[in-house]
Amino acid sequence: MSDFTPTEMMTIAAARALSNDDVCFVGIGAPSAACNVARLTHAPDITLIYESGTVGTKPDVLPLSIGDGELCDTALFTVSVPEMFRYWLQGGRITTGFLGGAQIDRFANLNTTVVGPYDHPKVRLPGGGGAPEIASNCGRIFITMALSKRGFVEKLPFITSMGHGEGGDHRERLGMKTKGPTRVITDLCILEPDPQTKELTVVSIHPGVTREQIVENCGWAIKFADQVIETPAPTDLELTTLRDINARTKKAHQGKKEAA
Amino acid sequence: MAKIVSLAEAVGDNVRDGDTVAMEGFTHLIPYAAGHEVIRQGRKDLYLVRMTPDILYDQLIGVGAARGMKFSWGGNPGVGSLHRFRDAVENQWPRPLEIEEHSHAAMANAYEAGAANLPFAALRGYIGADLPKVNPNIKSVTCPFTGEVLAAVPAIRPDVTIIHAQRADRKGNVLIEGIVGVQKEAVLAAKRSIVTVEEIVDELNPPSPNSLVLPSWAVTSVAHVPGGAFPSYAHGYYPRSNAFYIGWDEIARDRDSFTAWIKENVLDSRPEDFAKHAGSRPAKAA
Numbered sequence: 001m002s003d004f005t006p007t008e009m010m011t012i013a014a015a016r017a018l019s020n021d022d023v024c025f026v027g028i029g030a031p032s033a034a035c036n037v038a039r040l041t042h043a044p045d046i047t048l049i050y051e052s053g054t055v056g057t058k059p060d061v062l063p064l065s066i067g068d069g070e071l072c073d074t075a076l077f078t079v080s081v082p083e084m085f086r087y088w089l090q091g092g093r094i095t096t097g098f099l100g101g102a103q104i105d106r107f108a109n110l111n112t113t114v115v116g117p118y119d120h121p122k123v124r125l126p127g128g129g130g131a132p133e134i135a136s137n138c139g140r141i142f143i144t145m146a147l148s149k150r151g152f153v154e155k156l157p158f159i160t161s162m163g164h165g166e167g168g169d170h171r172e173r174l175g176m177k178t179k180g181p182t183r184v185i186t187d188l189c190i191l192e193p194d195p196q197t198k199e200l201t202v203v204s205i206h207p208g209v210t211r212e213q214i215v216e217n218c219g220w221a222i223k224f225a226d227q228v229i230e231t232p233a234p235t236d237l238e239l240t241t242l243r244d245i246n247a248r249t250k251k252a253h254q255g256k257k258e259a260a
Numbered sequence: 261m262a263k264i265v266s267l268a269e270a271v272g273d274n275v276r277d278g279d280t281v282a283m284e285g286f287t288h289l290i291p292y293a294a295g296h297e298v299i300r301q302g303r304k305d306l307y308l309v310r311m312t313p314d315i316l317y318d319q320l321i322g323v324g325a326a327r328g329m330k331f332s333w334g335g336n337p338g339v340g341s342l343h344r345f346r347d348a349v350e351n352q353w354p355r356p357l358e359i360e361e362h363s364h365a366a367m368a369n370a371y372e373a374g375a376a377n378l379p380f381a382a383l384r385g386y387i388g389a390d391l392p393k394v395n396p397n398i399k400s401v402t403c404p405f406t407g408e409v410l411a412a413v414p415a416i417r418p419d420v421t422i423i424h425a426q427r428a429d430r431k432g433n434v435l436i437e438g439i440v441g442v443q444k445e446a447v448l449a450a451k452r453s454i455v456t457v458e459e460i461v462d463e464l465n466p467p468s469p470n471s472l473v474l475p476s477w478a479v480t481s482v483a484h485v486p487g488g489a490f491p492s493y494a495h496g497y498y499p500r501s502n503a504f505y506i507g508w509d510e511i512a513r514d515r516d517s518f519t520a521w522i523k524e525n526v527l528d529s530r531p532e533d534f535a536k537h538a539g540s541r542p543a544k545a546a
Contacts, residue, residue: 028338051364052286052439064502065337066312067287067439069493080472081286081311081442082372085365090384109388113361118394124349126335126342129312132389133365162388174387175408253502 004234006187007146009206011037011242012234014098014144014185023047024096025089025134028066030144031098033242034185036062040241049094051130053079062249085130089137097138099131099161100145103153106199106220107170108143108163108181110135111156118158128160135161140179147186153219164198189214190231199223206231262432262455262479267488267531270454270481271297275306279419282309282371282450283316285492286441287337287500291424292316293488293534294456296526298422299323309418311367311442315491315508318342319526321357322518328358330416332367339505343512353515361395366413371442373415374449385411421450424489425474426496427464428457432476435464438495440472447474456485458497458538490537498539 004012014034018024020043026035036059039046047056052067056076063071072078079088088094101110102125112131116122135141141163145151163181164170171180184191190204202214202224215222234242265273275281275298283291295316298306308317308329314336320326322344334345348357362370369381382401392398392411401412423443425436434455436443447453455474460482466473491504511521 052288052441054439063338064505065287065500067337067441068502069288069438069495069499072288072439072495078439080440080444081364082368082445085368086372086383090365113390118390121350124334124341124346127331127333127361128363128389128391129333130364132363132387132391133383133385136387137384159388159390165388170388176387253506 004239006206008239008242009231009234010144010146010185010187012238013190013206013231014142015041015238017142017183017185018043018046018096020045022096023049023094024098025049025051025094025138027099028063030100032062033245034144035098036245037238037242040245041238049088051081051084053081053084055079055088060248061252062245064253085133089133092137094137095139097134097141099134099141099143101143101160103151103156104143104145104163104184105153105156107165107167108184108193108200109156109159109165110143110161110163111158113158113160115157131161135163135180136176136178138178141181143181143184145184145186147188147214147217149217149219152217164193167198168196170198188217192225194223201225202228204229204231207233262476262482264428264430264432264460264482264484267293267297267456267483267485268301270294270483271301274420274452274454274481275301275303276419277303278305280307280309282416282418282421282446284310284421284423284441284443284446285489286312286439288439288441288492289424289436289443289489289494290314290316290492291422291456291488292490292492293485293531294422294424294454294483295320296529297531299325299522299526309416311364312337313342313345315342315505318344318512319522321345321348322354322512323522324354326357327355328360330360330362332362332364336505336509338502339509343509344518347515360397361391362398362413363391366398366411367416368442368445370413370416371445371449374417375445378415380412380414382410382412416449418446418450420452420454421446422454422456423447424456424494426457426494427459427461428455428482429461429464432479432482433464434474434479434482435466436472436474437467444472444474448478452480454481454483455479456483456488458486458488458494460484485531485534487534487536487538488531490534498537
């Protein structure tokens with residue numbers, strides 16, 4: 001099974017970032033796919049938490065929303081939303097947060113609020129939801145986003161959730177004790193913050209992708225680490241698992257077009 | 261003691277023009293039937309509050325019932341934008357919408373503060389984020405014991421909170437199960453409350469002594485509206501219609517198709533029309 005799409009490579013590379021010991025706060029969409037592929041392959045005992053209150057959930061199909069019944073049905077337990085944010089997230093019980101976003105900058109700050117001025121936005125996006133506090137209160141953050149000039153921008157119009165701020169020791173200066181974004185997984189490559197400057201740097205390139213493609217698709221002058229490796233291609237097990245869950249999910253969500 | 265009344269009476273008695281109204285439900289148990297009754301009764305100048313305004317608030321905004329909204333995430337989950345919300349913010353159609361935006365953590369804490377009769381909530385939040393620059397209701401407070409600077413937001417105290425739940429007994433005690441969201445806090449924070457329920461039973465038969473129950477004396481009105489959470493869901497009764505949420509994107513994208521949908525499915529419709537979505541009653545509740 002050698003053929004795979006860039007999105008499949010991204011999801012599988014993101015899944016590999018997780019381990020059995022992770023207690024993971026899962027965002028909807030690509031993060032949810034990655035976390036469940038991890039659970040169904042190399043990390044069967046990973047704890048997945050969704051902000052609707054479900055703890056230790058094992059969905060058979062990926063949820064369309066953050067609170068699908070599937071999440072509660074398969075969870076170890078379910079708590080209220082205030083408890084989720086106060087005891088479990090702010091209480092420091094979650095090792096890893098998994099986020100996506102509309103835009104990201106070179107220090108892994110994320111925007112999901114507005115494009116253009118806040119009072120007169122060109123595009124009004126959904127907003128932060130849980131992200132501002134997930135970004136500061138989880139032990140570390142993984143981010144998954146397709147690499148594009150629209151998404152990877154030189155300057156964000158709005159910082160919804162802080163990554164490494166202005167870089168360097170900015171997080172420590174604001175009193176944060178968590179690591180912040182430690183890895184950004186795209187459809188072309190994997191980025192990690194430089195240990196000193198905290199600027200996102202390419203550390204791994206997916207099979208068949210060139211450095212030129214990466215440079216062309218990033219909105220800032222992207223840097224490469226001294227040692228760049230090639231991301232291992234998806235295994236048969238990883239691909240089969242992802243495709244199976246995607247097929248189950250598509251079938252489950254289509255149903256009858258009742259609104260139409 | 262909660263009064264058990266029709267949905268029309270519940271809304272007529274409790275929701276007034278200009279009110280601050282919270283219709284809560286975190287994906288689960290969203291009170292669609294009650295929201296539609298608010299539209300049918302022509303309430304206007306409402307200030308809407310909700311953590312995750314989804315299609316129901318898109319509809320209230322689209323018909324021009326809202327003057328403002330306090331929220332933390334305004335989208336169609338897993339699908340994309342709320343087009344009526346965006347049209348109001350980006351183009352002031354059908355009227356301008358004043359927004360006050362927070363994070364989920366802040367909204368959850370603010371409801372809890374309201375339920376606890378406190379003036380504000382403190383949280384370790386918004387660090388390094390831009391929202392405090394555009395929302396004057398996000399301030400800071402210094403801990404008198406440690407000196408740590410924390411975010412502070414005002415308590416939420418709605419005039420009326422509306423929620424949907426699985427069942428009530430004949431006295432008006434209400435049982436909620438599954439994803440319970442922020443409903444308990446939103447009801448206890450409000451001056452008045454409406455709970456619509458899937459069924460009214462002789463005995464609540466809670467599944468465990470620690471089940472989430474809102475006692476009759478903490479609720480204003482209860483109305484029997486089977487299927488009243490559709491297209492969201494009622495755990496144990498019927499599933500979320502993800503197909504409806506996907507299909508809504510096309511309807512809401514266009515002002516005319518939205519208006520036609522509202523006329524046919526809300527204005528020319530009745531609460532009883534929700535009953536067909538109610539599904540079968542689970543054996544354990546029989």
